[in-house]
Amino acid sequence: MTDTVDKAPAPAVPPEQIKAIPVRHYGRWVAGAVVIAVLALIGIAFSNANINYGVIPDYLTDGTILSGAWHTLYISVLAMLLGLVLGVILAVMRMSSNPVTSTVAWFYVWFFRGTPVLVQLLIWYNIALVFPTLNLGFYKDEMNQVMTPFLAALLGLGLNEAAYMSEIVRAGIQSVDEGQTEASHALGMTRAKTLRRVILPQAMRVIVPPTGNEYINMLKTSSLAYVVQFSELIKRSTDISSTSLAVVEMYFVASIWYLALTSVFSVGQYYLERRYARGSTRSLPPTPLQRLKKNLRMFNSFGRPEVTR
Template sequence: MTQAEGRAAAGLCVSDGDVGIDDTDIARLRHVRPRHYGRILAVLLIVLFAGFLIKSFAEGQIDWPEVGNYLTWPTILMGVVNTVWLSIASMAIGIALGVACAIARNSPNPVVRSAAIFYAWFFRGTPVILQLLIWFNLALVFPRLGIAGVWDVRTVTVITPAVAALLGFGLNEGAYVSEIVRAGLLSVDRGQYEAARSIGMREMKALRRIILPQAMRVVVPPLGNEFIGLIKMTSLASIVGFNDVLRSAQDVYYTNTKVIELLIVAAIWYLIVVSVLSFGQGFIERRFGRGFSGSGRR
C-alpha cells in the first residue's frame, strides 16, 4: 500500500498529486464502539449471582410475613432505640475526648503529651470486647466508688450494662477520634497559626475560631465513617447484657425459634439507621466543604 493509499484508508484528505485516490469525508465514517467483553462478563456474573441469592432466599425456609410483623415488635423497637442512643452518646464522649487528646498531643508539656499518647496507644491496642468486660467487672478491682465520708456506693450499683457499654465504647472511640482530629489539624497550613498569633489571638481561641473550622473539612468524612462503624459495633454490648437491637432479636428468637427471620429484622434496622446517618454525614460534608473546588455548592 502506498503512502497516499494509507492516508485515504485512514480517512485523511489527499492532495491532487495522489492519483487514483478519492477524498474521504471522515464525518461520514460509521462509528464503531469498542466491545468490552470483560465488562459484559462481569455484568453476567453479577446478575447470575444476584439471581442465585434471590432464588435461595425466596425458596428457603423463611417466613417473610413474620419478618414484616417483627419489624415493629415492641422488643425490637426498644433495641433500636437503645442502639441509637448508645451510639450517639458514645460518639459524643469520643469526640470530646478525641479533640482534647489531639490538642494535648501538640502540648509543650511533656507529661500532658505523654499521657495523650499513652491513652491513644492503650485503647487502640486492646480489643473493644475486652474493654467492655473490664468495665463490667470493675467491681472486682474497686468494690466501692466514691469519697470516704462524703459519697460512697457499691460499684455494681453504678456500673450497669448500659454504663459499662457507654464507658467502653466512649473511651475506645476517643482514642480513634484523636487520631482523626490530629490528622485534620496537621492538614491546616502552618501560616494559619502564625496569622492568628499576628492578630493577638491566644492558642485556644485560634484553635476554636480558625484552625478547627478548617480542619473539619478533613475530619468529617472519616469521623462519619467511624460513627457508622460504631453503630454496628454496639452489637458487642450484648456480651455485658445490654439490650441492643441484636440482643433484642436474639431474645425473641430464643422463644419462638424464628432465628433467620429475626436476624433479617435486625439487619434491616441496622441498614435503615446507617442509611439515615449516611445521609446526614453527606449534608455535613457539603456544609464544611463549601468554598473548596469540587466540594458541594458554593
C-alpha cells in the same frame, strides 16, 4: 486576441460527515452477566432455605424491636459524643509541647486502640470484682449499683472511640497550614482562641468524612453491648428468638434495622461533607442514585452517536 470568459467558481464540496461509533465494552457485559447469575443463585438458595420470611415484617415494628433500635441509636449518639469531646482533648494533648501531657495522650491511644472493644466492655461490666465500692469522698456507693449495663456500654464504647477520634482530629489540625497559626498569633489571639476560631473550622473539612464513617461504624459496634446485658437491638432480637425459636429470622430483622439506620446517616454524612467541602477544588464522588441516573442516560444514548463535522 480571444476574449476570456469568466467562469463561475465551482461550488465548495462539504466534507464527509464523520460518524462517532462508541467502543463496545464486551467485557463489561460478560462481567455483569456473571454477577447477575451469581446473585440469582444466591437468591434461589435463600428462597429454598428453611426460613420463615412471613414473620420478618411482623417483627420489624414489634415494640421490643423498636425499643432495641432506640437504645442502639441512643447509646451510639452518646458514645460518639463522648469519643468526640475526649478525642479533641487528647489530640490537643498529643500535640502539646508538654512531654507529660503528650506522653499520657500517646499511651491512651496506644492502649485503647490495641485492645478489643469486647474486652473493654467486659472489664467495665465486671469492674466491681476489682473495686467493690466506689468512694469519691463526696459520693460513696456499691460498684454494682453504679456500673449499670448502660454505663458500662457508654464507657466501653466512648473511651475506645476517643482513641480513634483523637487521631482523626490531630490529622485535621495538622492539615491546616502553620501560617494560619502564626497570623493569628500576630493579631494577638491566644492559643485557645486560635484553635477554636481559626484552626478547627478549617480542619473540619478533613475531620468530618472520617468522623461520619466512625459514627456509622459505632452504630454497628454497639451490638457488642449485648454482652453487658444492655438492651440494644441484638439483645432484644435474641430475647425474642429464645421464645419464638425464630433465630435466623430475628437476625434478619436486626440486620434490616441496622441497614436502615446506617443508610439514613450515610445520606446525612454526604450532605454534611458537601457543606464543609465548599470552596474546595475537589468534588465529592457521586452517590449511587446519581451514578444510576448517569448510567441510564448513557444507556439511552447508546447506539445513537453524535454526528460532527
